[in-house]
Amino acid sequence: MFYDEAKIHVRSGDGGDGMISFRREKFVRQGGPDGGDGGRGGDIIFIASSHLNSLATFQRNRHYRAGNGTHGTVQRMTGANGEDLRLQAPLGTIIRNADTGEILADLTEPGQEVVILAGGRGGRGNQHFATSRHQAPRIAERGEPGEELWLALELKLIADVGLVGVPNAGKSTLLSVISAARPKIGDYPFTTLQPSLGVVTVDEYDTIVVADIPGLIEGASVGVGLGHDFLRHIERTRTIIHLLDGNGEDPLADWVMINSELALYNPTLATKPQVVVLNKIDLPHAREREPQIRKTIQAAGFPFMTISAVTGDGVKALLYEVKRMVDAQPQTLPTAADEPIIIRPPAAEKPFTIKREGSNTWRVKGKEIERIASMTYFEFDDSLLRFQTALEKTGITAALTEAGVKVGDTVFIGDQELEWAE
Secondary structure (H helix, E strand, C coil): CCCCEEEEEEECCCCCCCCCCECCECCECCCCECCCCCCCCCCEEEEEECCCCCCHHHHHCCEEECCCCCCCECCCECCCCCCCEEEEEECCEEEEECCCCCEEEEECCCCCEEEEECCCCCCCCHHHHCCCCCCCCCCCECCCCCCEEEEEEEECCCCCEEEECCCCCCHHHHHHHHCCCCCCCCCCCCCCCCCEEEEEECCCCCEEEEEECCCCCCCHHHCCCCHHHHHHHHCCCCEEEEEEECCCCCHHHHHHHHHHHHHHHCHHHHHCCEEEEEECCCCHHHHHHHHHHHHHHHHCCCCEEECCCCCCCCHHHHHHHHHHHHHCCCCCCCCCCCCCCECCCCCCCCCCEEEEEECCEEEEECHHHHHHHHCECCCCHHHHHHHHHHHHHCCHHHHHHHHCCCCCCEEEECCEEEECCC
């Protein structure tokens, strides 16, 4: 089934813990610290794939997590890095922060890679904390936690040509005639319930990609029917084929209505080159009304052609005209960056906040101090002293004292529960 929207939760891997270790060998009395570093956590990476055309995979599974780094070991050995999670998404996928709506990436180039969340840094082993005055440090860092984020994925098909028209105008029939695409075809409203892509060969080596956009109705621009779900797929096209139903009740009224819906949804759609095509010219009723329709369309400044998608009459001439129009339009899609893009959630405006949650309970919130707390070995005095120094340097100690914290009070920082002492 075709899906062009999805909401998923991603989390990068945690960094591995650094180790506290000392070299102990029979003939080496004071070998010194040799604790290794933890490995880096895995990244969340999206890759643009030209072999996919739907977000169905992300409908079946909504939670994704990269691998964690392993812990450092003795003899200064660094732990293995966590495995990156590489997620393939169709070309034309827009990735947003689901909470803020901010666009994090736009996958427009085959093979384009975007690092959405970087893995946590591995903690440093105690080998890094030795000094001339402190040669046996019981200090190391736990691995930095990974980051997590809800993502909203939106697919906008990338095609040279958008094929629009009212239901039953013959768009699916035309696409099946000019390409290998096989959309469902039938004589009833809303036959096509999902966009279809077809690669059309114009000459021996020239091709264009055509997107059959499901039939639009009045009110589509404000979401009537599946309007918004379909209209987004026209935004990336360079040229529009506006197919009129030659056997319909009023093809000119349909033409005006759909152009209005396109402009209301996105004003730039009204500026895209458009060729208006009267279909079903093999029927007597269509041939009778063709002169008046041609006169009106051309007077409005649009190129006009007639075809019969069923018999193939006029189809080849239409393809040559469309190919000419496509070649005349610049490619406006953004290009992939030379280097992968690393996106992190925006930092909080304030470095930390303090909230009293009870007579003897406090909670300190702040991305940086919570990160430091999560990377601290509180069971070792040296590490605890280092954390206390961080509290003083960031101003948290002074802020808690000013707020009225007392010896024996409980202070929560992230997942850590600490007892306040002098």
